[in-house]
Amino acid sequence: MSLNTSSIPLPGWIEIGVIPVLNILMALFFAGLIMLAIGVNPLQAVGIMINGAFGYDEAVGYTLYYTTNFIFTGLAVAVAFHASLFNIGGEGQAYIGGLGVGLVFLLLDDFLPAVLLIPIGIMAAGLFGAAWAFIPAWLQAYRGSHIVITTIMFNFIAAAIMVYLLVNVLIKPGQMSPESRLFDESAWLPFMHEFLGWFGVEITRTPLNLSLFFALTCCLFVWIYIWRTRWGYELRTAGHSEDAARYAGIRPRTVIVSAMCLSGALAGFVAVNEIMGVHHRLLLNFTAGYGFTGIAVSLMGRNHPVGIIMASLLFGVLYQGGAELAFEIPKITREMVVAIQGLIILFSGALALMLRPWVVRLYLRFKSVEDVVPA
Amino acid sequence: MIEDLDGTGGADGPPPAAVSPSTRSSPGGLSGNYAIELQGISKRFGAVLANRDIDLRVERGTIHGIVGENGAGKSTLMSILYGFYQADSGKVLINGSPVSIHNSRDAIASGIGMVHQHFMLVETFSVLENVMLGAEEHALLSRSAADARTELQRLADQYQLSVHVDTLVSELPVGEQQRTEILKALYRHAEILILDEPTGVLTPQEADQLFRVLRALKARGVTIILITHKLREIMDITDTVSVLRMGEMVAHLNTSETSMSELAELMVGRKLESKSYHREVPLPADTEVGIEVVDLGVIDSRGKSRLQNLSFTVKRGEILGVAGVAGNGQSKLLEVLAGITPPTSGYFVINGHRISADKPGNPSLMRQYKVHHVPEDRLKLGLVKAFTAAESSVLGYQRAAQFNWRGLLQLDFIRNACRRLMDAFDVRPVDPRLKSASFSGGNQQKLILARELEKAPDVLLVGQPTRGVDIGAIELIHDKIIDMRDAGCAVLLVSVELDEIMSLADRIIVMFEGRIVAEVSGREADKTQLGLMMANAHQTAAGDAAA
Numbered sequence: 001m002s003l004n005t006s007s008i009p010l011p012g013w014i015e016i017g018v019i020p021v022l023n024i025l026m027a028l029f030f031a032g033l034i035m036l037a038i039g040v041n042p043l044q045a046v047g048i049m050i051n052g053a054f055g056y057d058e059a060v061g062y063t064l065y066y067t068t069n070f071i072f073t074g075l076a077v078a079v080a081f082h083a084s085l086f087n088i089g090g091e092g093q094a095y096i097g098g099l100g101v102g103l104v105f106l107l108l109d110d111f112l113p114a115v116l117l118i119p120i121g122i123m124a125a126g127l128f129g130a131a132w133a134f135i136p137a138w139l140q141a142y143r144g145s146h147i148v149i150t151t152i153m154f155n156f157i158a159a160a161i162m163v164y165l166l167v168n169v170l171i172k173p174g175q176m177s178p179e180s181r182l183f184d185e186s187a188w189l190p191f192m193h194e195f196l197g198w199f200g201v202e203i204t205r206t207p208l209n210l211s212l213f214f215a216l217t218c219c220l221f222v223w224i225y226i227w228r229t230r231w232g233y234e235l236r237t238a239g240h241s242e243d244a245a246r247y248a249g250i251r252p253r254t255v256i257v258s259a260m261c262l263s264g265a266l267a268g269f270v271a272v273n274e275i276m277g278v279h280h281r282l283l284l285n286f287t288a289g290y291g292f293t294g295i296a297v298s299l300m301g302r303n304h305p306v307g308i309i310m311a312s313l314l315f316g317v318l319y320q321g322g323a324e325l326a327f328e329i330p331k332i333t334r335e336m337v338v339a340i341q342g343l344i345i346l347f348s349g350a351l352a353l354m355l356r357p358w359v360v361r362l363y364l365r366f367k368s369v370e371d372v373v374p375a
Numbered sequence: 376m377i378e379d380l381d382g383t384g385g386a387d388g389p390p391p392a393a394v395s396p397s398t399r400s401s402p403g404g405l406s407g408n409y410a411i412e413l414q415g416i417s418k419r420f421g422a423v424l425a426n427r428d429i430d431l432r433v434e435r436g437t438i439h440g441i442v443g444e445n446g447a448g449k450s451t452l453m454s455i456l457y458g459f460y461q462a463d464s465g466k467v468l469i470n471g472s473p474v475s476i477h478n479s480r481d482a483i484a485s486g487i488g489m490v491h492q493h494f495m496l497v498e499t500f501s502v503l504e505n506v507m508l509g510a511e512e513h514a515l516l517s518r519s520a521a522d523a524r525t526e527l528q529r530l531a532d533q534y535q536l537s538v539h540v541d542t543l544v545s546e547l548p549v550g551e552q553q554r555t556e557i558l559k560a561l562y563r564h565a566e567i568l569i570l571d572e573p574t575g576v577l578t579p580q581e582a583d584q585l586f587r588v589l590r591a592l593k594a595r596g597v598t599i600i601l602i603t604h605k606l607r608e609i610m611d612i613t614d615t616v617s618v619l620r621m622g623e624m625v626a627h628l629n630t631s632e633t634s635m636s637e638l639a640e641l642m643v644g645r646k647l648e649s650k651s652y653h654r655e656v657p658l659p660a661d662t663e664v665g666i667e668v669v670d671l672g673v674i675d676s677r678g679k680s681r682l683q684n685l686s687f688t689v690k691r692g693e694i695l696g697v698a699g700v701a702g703n704g705q706s707k708l709l710e711v712l713a714g715i716t717p718p719t720s721g722y723f724v725i726n727g728h729r730i731s732a733d734k735p736g737n738p739s740l741m742r743q744y745k746v747h748h749v750p751e752d753r754l755k756l757g758l759v760k761a762f763t764a765a766e767s768s769v770l771g772y773q774r775a776a777q778f779n780w781r782g783l784l785q786l787d788f789i790r791n792a793c794r795r796l797m798d799a800f801d802v803r804p805v806d807p808r809l810k811s812a813s814f815s816g817g818n819q820q821k822l823i824l825a826r827e828l829e830k831a832p833d834v835l836l837v838g839q840p841t842r843g844v845d846i847g848a849i850e851l852i853h854d855k856i857i858d859m860r861d862a863g864c865a866v867l868l869v870s871v872e873l874d875e876i877m878s879l880a881d882r883i884i885v886m887f888e889g890r891i892v893a894e895v896s897g898r899e900a901d902k903t904q905l906g907l908m909m910a911n912a913h914q915t916a917a918g919d920a921a922a
Contacts, residue, residue: 008420009810228783230773237770240759246715247748247756248771249739 008360016302020348022355023300024314027347031340040331052324053317059324061192061206067309067316068208068273071215073294074312075222076267078303082226083259084239089136089151090267091291092158093129097268099162100128101275102170102180102282109184117187121276122214122269129268130261132158137260141253147260155291166284180282189277209277211269218266219305225262235259267291296345299352311348318344409471410435410567410598411456416465418451425451427622429465433567433615438589438599440609440630443619444642444845449602452619453569457489458482469567485567488560492572494552498545502538502555503527506562523562530561534591549700550581557588561597568592569600574608578700579873579906586612604846606635620644643846652857652879653898662690665834665865666712670721673707673889681707682889684721689865691833694856696880696897697869700909704889705869706751709838712867713748714741725834742771744834747827749820751838751869757823758811765807768793768826796825801851817848824855835859838869853879873902887911 032042053063073090080087087093104124109117136150166178192208226232238245238255245252274286293315300314301307322337347354411433418426426448433439443449454460456467458476466473469485476482482489496505503523511519524540531537538554539547547555553573560568570589574582589599589612601613609616610630618626618641626641640646666689673682682704689695697705710716712723717735726744730736741748750756758767769778769789778789793807800821802814811819820840827835837856841849856879860866870876876883880897885908893908 009813224783228786230779230782230784233766233769233773233784236762237759237773240761241755243752243755244757244759244770247713247738247750248773249714249737249742 008364010356010360010363014359014363016304016307019352019356019359020300020302020307020311022359023348023352024344026351026355027340027343030347031343034336034339035332038331038336040329045325045329045332048328049317049321049325051321052328053321056204058204058206059320061204061208063313063316063320064192064212065206065208065273065278065316066319067312068212068215069270069290070293070297070312070315071219071308072269072273073267073291074297074301074308075218075294075305076263076265076291077294077298078301078305078308079222079226079235079266080259080263081298081303082232082239083235083255085137085140085256085259085263086148087133087151087260087263087267088148088295089133089154089264089291090270090294091287091289092151092155093132093264093267094270094287094291095155095158095162096132097125097129097265098271098275098282098286099165100124100126100268101271105183105187105276106170106180106282109187112186114186118189118276121187121189122272125268125271125276126265127268129271130265133260133264133267134257137257140260141256147256162284166282170282172281178284182281185280187276188280189272191277207278209273211273211277214269214272216309218269219309222266223305231258267294293341296349300344300348314344315341408434410469411600412466412468412471413452413456414466414468416452416455416462416467418448418455418460418462424622426455426462429619429624431617431624431627433598433600435470435598436593436596437614438593438601438612440601440603440613440616441619442602442604442606442609442616442638442642444604444847447619447642448622449619450571451622453489453571453600453602456482457487457569483563483565486565487567487569488557488563488565489569490553490556490560490571490573492575494556496544496552496555499543501541501543502547502558503540505544505555506540506559510563526562527558530558534561534588534595536561536588536591548581549576550578550584553577553585554588557592566596567598567600569602571602572604573601574603574605575871576701578910579902580910580912582608606638609638610635618642639846645847652853654881658690658692658881662692664688664724665691665693666723666725666867668712668721668723671708671711671718671723672720673711673716674719680889682711682718685891686721687884687891687894689834689867691863691865692860693882694860694866694868694880694897696876696883697867697886698873698876698883698905698909699871699886701871703886703909705886706838707889708886709748709751709836709867709869712741712834712836713746713750714738738771739774745830745832746834746836747830747832748836749823749827749838749840751842753816753819753823754812758819760810760812762811763808764797764802764811764814764822765790765793767811768796768807768822770826772826772830796822796829799829800825800855801848815845816842817844820844820852821848824852828855828859831862832859832864835864835866836869837866839871840868841870841872841875873905876900877902877905885909 035042035045053059073094076090076093077087101121101124104120105117108120112120132154136147136154139145139150140147163178166180170180171178172181189209189211191205192210192212193203193205195210196203226236234245234250235255237248238250238252242252245255270287270290275282279286297308297311297315301311318341322340325332326334326337409432411431413429413431416426416429417424429452441449451460455462456476458478458481461477467476468474474485476485497508500508503520506527507519507523512522513519527540536554536558538551538558544552544555557568573585577585593599601608603609613630616628616630616633616638617624618638620642668685668687671682671685672680674680685708687695697708699705707716711718714736715738717732718730719732722729722731725746728744754760758770765786772778778785790807794805796802797805797807802818802821802825814822824840840852840856844852856866856868868876868880877897877900883895883897883900883905884891885893885905887909892911895905
């Protein structure tokens with residue numbers, strides 16, 4: 001209690017470099033204890049996991065395919081977070097984004113060429129995701145319903161709508177499984193192995209597709225939008241202080257709605273990867289929890305696009321390497337892998353600042369010049 | 376000592392009495408006579424030395440003042456005494472015996488009570504409940520309450536501290552809330568009372584009442600430490616005074632042997648000129664009007680009337696001071712004129728633009744009409760703490776064409792512009808990339824002023840321009856406001872500092888419960904009279920006469 005470390009600023013490389021790494025090491029340490037408890041050598045497990053994520057080109061493809069989803073949902077959470085909004089509805093927004101893609105493709109894929117279909121599909125994913133976020137945003141801005149509650153509720157509503165539509169309306173006639181018909185190939189986003197094949201580079205067939213580039217473009221866009229435009233400036237102002245925003249002539253309500261729509265659009269882009277890139281038809285549960293994991297990704301990435309790319313990669317490794325681990329070591333079940341992910345979310349989300357006081361003390365021991373603390 | 380001061384000459388000369396603390400308050404004597412004795416207290420935060428080798432002795436049953444600019448280390452020192460921080464080195468002696476205070480519980484056990492600047496009261500509890508909170512002796516509240524009631528009665532009689540024990544704190548006037556805080560400390564057997572800026576929220580009359588209480592406490596042997604930046608209060612009530620500057624004690628003085636100007640110089644470390652800001656020649660009668668307010672009223676969302684039938688004008692080149700105890704509608708008035716809150720009745724005209732309930736303004740629109748606003752609460756409204764100084768320096772002007780190019784903010788341009796503002800208004804450190812929160816209060820205020828004044832407004836709304844600002848910066852801020860006046864800007868100045876209003880304003884209106892209760896000329900204003908007006912006590916006489 002003698003030193004209020006939270007008010008002491010640390011240089012960026014410690015704040016966004018050292019501390020997150022320490023958090024992950026803590027999580028791995030406790031994961032290691034669990035593995036020891038069930039009689040598995042943790043070092044061997046880590047080896048299998050790393051190899052399963054990076055060891056061969058198929059593994060890398062899968063890892064990056066998961067990473068793509070996490071970038072979209074992580075960015076979605078981050079944009080809302082800068083406006084001080086907690087968007088828990090990424091899952092539902094991604095799901096409805098998929099509905100948008102499905103509807104336009106089922107309507108148009110016979111008539112339009114790929115050069116038109118693909119941009120239209122991307123726009124549909126974004127617009128539908130944004131629309132699904134708009135309703136809770138409007139309710140928050142103009143009626144005061146809390147966005148955390150409404151976005152959670154909207155996840156359930158989205159799931160129910162999708163089940164209804166796929167079972168009753170969009171299902172391909174003459175089959176049992178609730179899926180739409182396959183889109184025409186002109187609406188498929190090229191796979192990475194196809195894309196690289198055009199340049200004569202042969203890689204193994206994986207679900208990885210061109211959405212990865214789109215996700216990275218979105219990172220750049222979000223960075224520019226948040227830190228380099230006046231709209232981002234106004235969004236951050238409203239996020240930090242509603243009073244200051246009002247003083248500056250910024251309408252907090254407008255910011256809430258616009259930030260949530262942008263956030264919803266980014267979450268909706270998960271459908272670009274999943275529906276346009278991989279499944280090529282509309283199906284149930286393609287979001288597979290990516291929307292929720294986006295919260296952890298954004299927290300770990302400190303709501304910054306670069307951090308989000310790194311956190312997404314980490315979760316990509318956990319998903320892909322974890323699947324490999326469950327396959328290789330029977331003692332480690334799928335659930336165990338989820339537990340490890342949980343530990344990482346715990347240490348880098350809920351306990352993100354647990355180690356900070358010690359890091360600050362250590363830092364102050366080496367730093368003896370002025371300007372650490374403002375007078 | 377005074378002769379020495381004159382010898383130092385220019386502002387850059389060695390600061391008076393900085394080398395060795397002058398101890399005119401009889402340093403000798405047995406330590407047993409001292410209620411508090413600090414020996415060589417040092418406290419470092421990271422690289423900053425907040426307190427450096429501080430010695431302090433306060434005799435039992437005296438009132439000791441501690442003065443110093445913001446950031447001089449007053450709060451740190453008192454926090455060490457009250458157990459919020461631990462000193463890195465040095466000793467604390469209470470009544471002659473060394474103690475180690477690790478938290479407020481230890482401090483209370485040592486007989487130290489603290490009255491914070493912002494009261495630590497539960498608003499929805501009664502006075503009685505607040506006083507016994509955390510000091511209940513029995514498991515059942517009713518028994519504790521009965522005991523507390525008897526004890527409170529005794530204390531109230533002994534120290535002439537009358538309060539209504541069963542009233543909710545939220546319904547009490549501020550002065551009585553403060554008395555509740557004092558009672559809380561006494562109830563915990565405090566023999567040493569620390570008051571941090573106690574008069575900031577009080578009317579002059581309430582402050583007088585507080586001082587009567589403090590004198591009564593002193594007469595009963597309670598030792599009082601008064602932290603304040605109001606030198607007049609130091610002169611009025613303290614027996615001895617210590618001056619802190621940049622973490623060091625630069626003087627211990629007997630109050631009767633010093634003067635306000637000497638204390639001010641010791642605090643700042645250089646000589647201060649006292650200026651009269653009033654115009655030599657009155658404004659011509661046909662001067663253009665900057666703001667015209669007609670029958671303005673605001674009723675808030677709960678149906679409570681916040682402003683009632685306000686009518687006044689401010690001419691170009693005139694400063695209209697708005698006096699009043701905090702919370703009597705001055706803040707609302709600023710908000711309405713700045714376009715943040717729409718009026719619900721009446722209207723005001725600025726530069727030919729009429730703003731009314733039917734045609735409300737908004738802050739961007741008001742800025743286009745060249746109405747600029749230096750808000751009262753600079754941390755909540757005036758800047759964004761997490762933003763860099765450069766980012767805060769365009770708050771409210773983020774849409775201006777000069778800062779934008781093809782949808783992108785021109786960060787280099789903004790940083791350079793910010794650097795120029797910082798140079799012009801002496802904002803230190805001159806670092807546009809530094810977080811706004813890292814600047815001292817005075818420098819934050821200068822940055823906001825720079826932002827609002829630089830664009831040559833026609834109307835300037837200023838709220839509490841020097842609240843929590845160092846003496847050195849106050850001078851600059853006042854000069855800049857006067858510059859605006861001389862440049863033909865209509866200035867509306869809201870301040871709780873009567874001295875400030877009286878020295879700057881050409882005319883003064885006094886607000887009470889959302890109404891204007893009096894108007895006086897700045898030159899003829901009298902502090903006692905203004906104080907009565909602020910409490911709306913002058914009205915009885917005037918009202919009788921009118922009837």
